[in-house]
Amino acid sequence: MNIRAIAAIYKFEMARAWRTVAQSIIAPVVSTSLYFVVFGSAIGGRITSIEGVSYGAFIVPGLVMLNLLTQSVSNAAFGIYFPKFVGTIYELLSAPVSYVEIVIGYVGAAASKSLLLGGIILGTAALFVPLHVAHPAWMLLFLLLTSVTFSLFGFILGIWADGFEKLQIVPLLIITPLTFLGGSFYSIRMLPPFWQGVTLANPVVYLVSGFRWSFYEIADVSVGVSIGMITVFLIIFIGIVSWIFRTGYRLKT
Amino acid sequence: MDAIIDIQDLSKTYASGFQALKDVNLQIRKGEIFALLGPNGAGKTTLIGVVCGIVNPTQGRVTVAGHDIIQDYRMTRSMIGLVPQELTTDAFETVWNTVSFSRGLFGKPASPQHVSKVLDELSLLPRKHSRIRTLSGGMKRRVMIAKALAHEPEILFLDEPTAGVDVELRKDMWATVRELKQSGVTIILTTHYINEAEAMADRVGVINRGELILVEEKTALMQKMGKKQLMLHLQNPIDTIPPRLAAYELEKNASGDELTYTYDTKSERTGITALLKDLSDAGIRFNDLQTRQSSLEEIFVNLVSSRS
Ligand SMILES: Nc1ncnc2c1ncn2[C@@H]1O[C@H](COP(=O)(O)OP(=O)(O)OP(=O)(O)O)[C@@H](O)[C@H]1O
Ligand SMILES: [Mg+2]
Numbered sequence: 052m053n054i055r056a057i058a059a060i061y062k063f064e065m066a067r068a069w070r071t072v073a074q075s076i077i078a079p080v081v082s083t084s085l086y087f088v089v090f091g092s093a094i095g096g097r098i099t100s101i102e103g104v105s106y107g108a109f110i111v112p113g114l115v116m117l118n119l120l121t122q123s124v125s126n127a128a129f130g131i132y133f134p135k136f137v138g139t140i141y142e143l144l145s146a147p148v149s150y151v152e153i154v155i156g157y158v159g160a161a162a163s164k165s166l167l168l169g170g171i172i173l174g175t176a177a178l179f180v181p182l183h184v185a186h187p188a189w190m191l192l193f194l195l196l197t198s199v200t201f202s203l204f205g206f207i208l209g210i211w212a213d214g215f216e217k218l219q220i221v222p223l224l225i226i227t228p229l230t231f232l233g234g235s236f237y238s239i240r241m242l243p244p245f246w247q248g249v250t251l252a253n254p255v256v257y258l259v260s261g262f263r264w265s266f267y268e269i270a271d272v273s274v275g276v277s278i279g280m281i282t283v284f285l286i287i288f289i290g291i292v293s294w295i296f297r298t299g300y301r302l303k304t
Numbered sequence: 305m306d307a308i309i310d311i312q313d314l315s316k317t318y319a320s321g322f323q324a325l326k327d328v329n330l331q332i333r334k335g336e337i338f339a340l341l342g343p344n345g346a347g348k349t350t351l352i353g354v355v356c357g358i359v360n361p362t363q364g365r366v367t368v369a370g371h372d373i374i375q376d377y378r379m380t381r382s383m384i385g386l387v388p389q390e391l392t393t394d395a396f397e398t399v400w401n402t403v404s405f406s407r408g409l410f411g412k413p414a415s416p417q418h419v420s421k422v423l424d425e426l427s428l429l430p431r432k433h434s435r436i437r438t439l440s441g442g443m444k445r446r447v448m449i450a451k452a453l454a455h456e457p458e459i460l461f462l463d464e465p466t467a468g469v470d471v472e473l474r475k476d477m478w479a480t481v482r483e484l485k486q487s488g489v490t491i492i493l494t495t496h497y498i499n500e501a502e503a504m505a506d507r508v509g510v511i512n513r514g515e516l517i518l519v520e521e522k523t524a525l526m527q528k529m530g531k532k533q534l535m536l537h538l539q540n541p542i543d544t545i546p547p548r549l550a551a552y553e554l555e556k557n558a559s560g561d562e563l564t565y566t567y568d569t570k571s572e573r574t575g576i577t578a579l580l581k582d583l584s585d586a587g588i589r590f591n592d593l594q595t596r597q598s599s600l601e602e603i604f605v606n607l608v609s610s611r612s
Contacts, residue, residue, distance in 0.1 A: 059408030091480045138392030143358040147381040303360050
């Protein structure tokens with residue numbers, strides 16, 4: 052293992068986050084606060100509680116997931132897309148590093164940033180609503196698995212993308228809608244049966260449900276299924292990444 | 305022969321179907337400066353790309369210090385430093401950080417001393433905390449050289465290192481390259497400028513349309529390429545060249561008003577003085593004259609056409 056290379060990539064990526072701290076940290080915090088004002092106060096005035104949890108508190112796990120998913124994906128995607136775009140990727144390709152090391156460096160940094168952000172959002176949320184975490188260890192596990200899995204997805208996206216539009220479209224037009232429709236701000240049990248069925252095809256449902264369970268012990272699907280689904284995504288993405296590096300897809304000519 | 309890089313039957317066909325390298329065989333000797341010459345699109349960058357791991361070869365085998373570049377990529381890549389043709393840098397990083405990053409990426413422990421030394425040699429030390437985007441083009445190129453030297457490579461590839469670099473800096477750069485050679489580094493560079501190869505290289509390779517058409521010691525090549533032409537514009541056109549001038553092997557143009565004499569600048573006697581005297585004796589007068597050196601492009605064309 053070229054540990055020094057992993058450390059170099061990781062450090063480089065983290066330094067990039069500090070340079071763009073407004074975009075990577077401040078923006079999500081501001082938008083989260085806005086959600087609390089709009090959803091928590093306005094809608095919360097009508098829906099006082101869901102399954103015994105106050106509406107403001109109910110949406111916290113969903114909000115964290117929303118940020119975690121979009122930031123993991125766009126951060127990791129940008130991290131590998133940019134060197135490809137400006138051409139500095141030559142150095143990575145000519146360095147004595149294996150693909151596993153490259154992935155650990157980039158995905159590790161993106162996931163770390165997401166985790167940090169998740170923590171900050173939880174902190175912000177605690178200012179608005181009383182938070183209660185029933186299973187902290189599970190909560191951390193969900194945070195970690197989600198960050199890593201979706202950073203991997205972002206990494207794949209960054210390699211696949213051949214323009215900035217694709218880079219932005221996927222988080223904006225796929226991840227965000229899936230998160231909104233995945234029960235972030237409501238329980239899917241509130242939907243008519245037909246739409247409940249449709250919603251189960253949305254992968255984000257499993258993430259939000261499991262994550263929310265670690266807070267309030269209420270879930271749309273069982274925790275085991277949630278963990279299982281995340282693991283399946285993780286394995287699929289690992290498979291795609293190793294295929295990319297084996298074939299040099301969109302990296303080597 | 306002590307070959308540090310051994311390229312055997314190397315071919316590369318791009319996904320577009322274009323064959324950029326055709327059966328290239330080349331051995332680079334340890335410690336030499338090898339200049340790869342060739343017109344645009346000849347395949348120089350592609351050849352370097354294969355050795356450095358950026359381009360997947362279609363066929364053939366490359367070893368560096370006896371290690372296969374694909375199976376033993378860690379070994380071979382850690383021995384190589386690459387300065388690519390394009391100026392590509394992390395615009396927002398500082399000089400110091402980007403060079404230190406390169407060192408880490410190639411698996412070397414952090415060494416501020418070495419980074420300082422490299423930056424100093426390239427006159428970049430005063431700018432070490434500058435963001436790269438605030439540097440001039442020539443400085444950026446030196447940053448790229450510094451990055452390539454950060455991990456103390458034994459082999460250095462310089463893909464057109466002097467493009468966009470002013471004369472002064474070019475001299476500095478060549479001085480740096482010579483020092484590297486002194487310290488035992490093997491250097492492979494590409495250039496369009498024959499005089500650059502002449503000044504620097506121990507051996508020269510010429511590549512054209514993906515084929516390596518010539519590899520020679522520089523001194524031998526320079527003799528071949530050292531031909532010059534003297535063009536004489538005549539006052540009165542002539543039909544035939546007088547037999548007494550046959551020894552000069554003059555060429556006459558179609559309209560008969562220009563004679564061309566080819567001579568060797570490297571030989572002791574160019575024969576120009578004698579020619580001018582004989583012309584005057586033959587009553588041939590001229591109202592203008594000029595000399596020119598065959599350009600590299602022409603030499604390529606000659607080399608290629610003489611082979612087909
Ligand atoms: N990714 C690619 N896909 C298809 N063709 C390519 C690709 N890269 C290079 N080529 C083609 O391969 C040929 C050789 O290119 P290469 O860059 O190796 O030339 P070069 O000798 O370095 O030229 P120059 O002096 O202009 O830098 C060119 O005709 C080029 O168009
Ligand atoms: Mg080139």
